[in-house]
Amino acid sequence: MKRIGSVRRLKVSADGEGVVSHAGLGMLRELAGYTGLVEALDDALADTYRGVPVHAPGRVLTDVAVAVADGADAITGIAVLGDRQDVFGPVASMSTAWRVLDRVDADHLGAVRAARAVAREKAWAAGAGPDLDGELCIDFDATITIAHSEKENAAATWKRTFGFHPLLAFLDRPEIAGGEALAGLLRAGNAGSNTAADHVTVLTMALQALPANARPRPGKTDGPRVLARSDSAGATHTFAAACRKAGVGFSFGFPVDFRIKDIVDAIPESAWYPAIETDGIREGAWVAEATDNIDLGRWPAGSRLILRKERPHPGAQLSFTDVDGMRITAFLTDTPPGVIPGQIAGLELRHRQHARVEDRIRQAKATGLRNLPCRAFNENQAWLEVVLMATDLIAWTKLIAFADNPALARCEIQAFRYRVLHVAARITRAARQVHLRIDKTWRWATEIATGWSRIRTALG
Incomplete structure (x- = not known):
């Protein structure tokens, strides 16, 4: 057999020193400390210990969160930090993490x-907060998490699978890929999609997760504007009434049935207006x-019903x-x-942007939610x-x-891990200091070093 090419063969040995991946x-671990998340979790769990713990519970939980951000889908993932104690210091074992x-x-x-709410307030004050003069949109949605073995409260789901059916609330942050995870309610797999009591519970938790100055003030017009968005699963009278009582606006998907079909038939063509996108007309x-x-x-x-009609994309199956x-x-x-630019077209665009929650959930499933x-x-x-x-630390x-760097701020979690979290570096020691030298040939080395410095300047 004739060789048509050659492969450069490197000499491989297991004797490298001072090198870490x-x-x-x-960066995430320091952020957890700077925002007060570690200390607040220590206080939350202090009474579960008889004496002084060897590993503080706040540090253990945040280390597990950092490992999950790195891609771990089980408690054993904390070993990714334990193997690099020169960088991260003492790290709890898997059994200790499980006990916490x-x-x-x-x-x-x-x-x-x-x-978590305490940490969010500090992070927002340091520059991670949204513009409170605008509208804060909280997106509600549920998802199925498959269980591959018998687990407490796992049950058959409406998709004919077996597992859990958590209901989640994300704060929409379009300036980055991925929103902030305000609240989540773990439910049995047979929990209903439109259970009003669960939506009310998650709404309450989501509002408590916001800093005090970002929460709505019922009955007052000078407070922050907060909107609850959901698909038709959230369109219940109880949930709508709870939103109104909390001073939260709502935008719920509405079931389309024969009643709506008859209304569409009765609306004259002159009453339909072009739908819009953020940059123009939606063809x-x-x-209406x-x-x-x-x-x-x-x-x-004051409730209003808005309809949209659109040509289905090629290949879409028509319905009744x-x-x-x-x-x-x-x-x-x-x-x-008059509140939203674009009138009813602007309202429809705002509601359509609820679809971004699917991306939030998809990324959460790539960050530990796929497996309980x-x-x-x-x-x-x-x-x-x-x-x-x-999710919040990321x-x-x-x-x-990285707010001024779209390549890092707007990339999804897999790309963020590859570009930032998994970067290689070399450890050196001089003048009683440990120096982490990021690989200078890495494309984003300067941005990572600058970003790390920004976090320390803002919070340290």
Whole structure:
């Protein structure tokens, strides 16, 4: 056989010294400390210890969150930090991490959530916060998490799978890839999609997760504007009433049935207006308001029904609610006229952007949510909180360190790991200091070093 090429053969040995990979994890670990997350979690779980713990519970939980951000899908993933103690210092073992998760029972879960809120307030004050003069959009959605073995409260799901059905709330942050994870409620797999009580619970938790100056003030017009967005699973009278009581606006998907189909048939063509995108007209789509064509008396005062018709994309399967080949969707909102630019087209664009929550959930599943690794339900509840911590640490890192660099701020989690978290570096020691030297040939080396410095300047 004739060789048509050659492969450069490198000499390989296992004797390298002072070299580390995954060096970027130190950025997340420092951020957890600077924001007060470690200390707040220590306070939340202090009464679960009889004496002084060898490894502080706040540091253990945040180390698990950092490992999850790095791609770990089980508690054993904390070893990615333990193997690099020259960079990260002492790290708890897998068994210690498991015991800390087990300490987060129903009596301490609220305190862990409050600790996350403390960290969010400090992160926002350091530059990670949104513009409070605008509208804060909280997106609600549920997802299925498959269980591959018997676990407490795992059950058959409506998708004919087996596992859990958590309900999540993300703060929409379009300036980065991935929103902030405000709240999550772990539920059995057979939990309903439109369970109003669960939506109300998650709404309450999401508002408590916001800093005090970002929460709505019911009955006052000078407070921050907050909007709850969901698909039709959230369109219940109870959830709408809870939003109104909390001073939160709503934009809910509305079920399309024969009643809506008849309304569409009755709307004259002159009443349909072109739908819009952020940069112009949306081709082949039109919107119309149908508030006067339907009885909304059971919904909060000021509720409005908006319809959209659009040509289905090629290959889409038509349904019985399609009218003259047009796909019909509807949503309900209590936003009054004149608040959102673009009138009803602007309202429809804002509601359509709820679809970004699918990306948030997809990235959360790539950050620990795909697998709930524990047998006990309270341990999996704690794991869910760890996943939300990891999501927030990544979001805050992007917002503080890389806001002016779209290649790092707007990349998804897999790319962020490759570009930032998994970067290689060399450890040197001089003048009683440890120096982490990021590989200068790495494309984003300067940006990573600059971002690390920004975090320390803003919070350190």
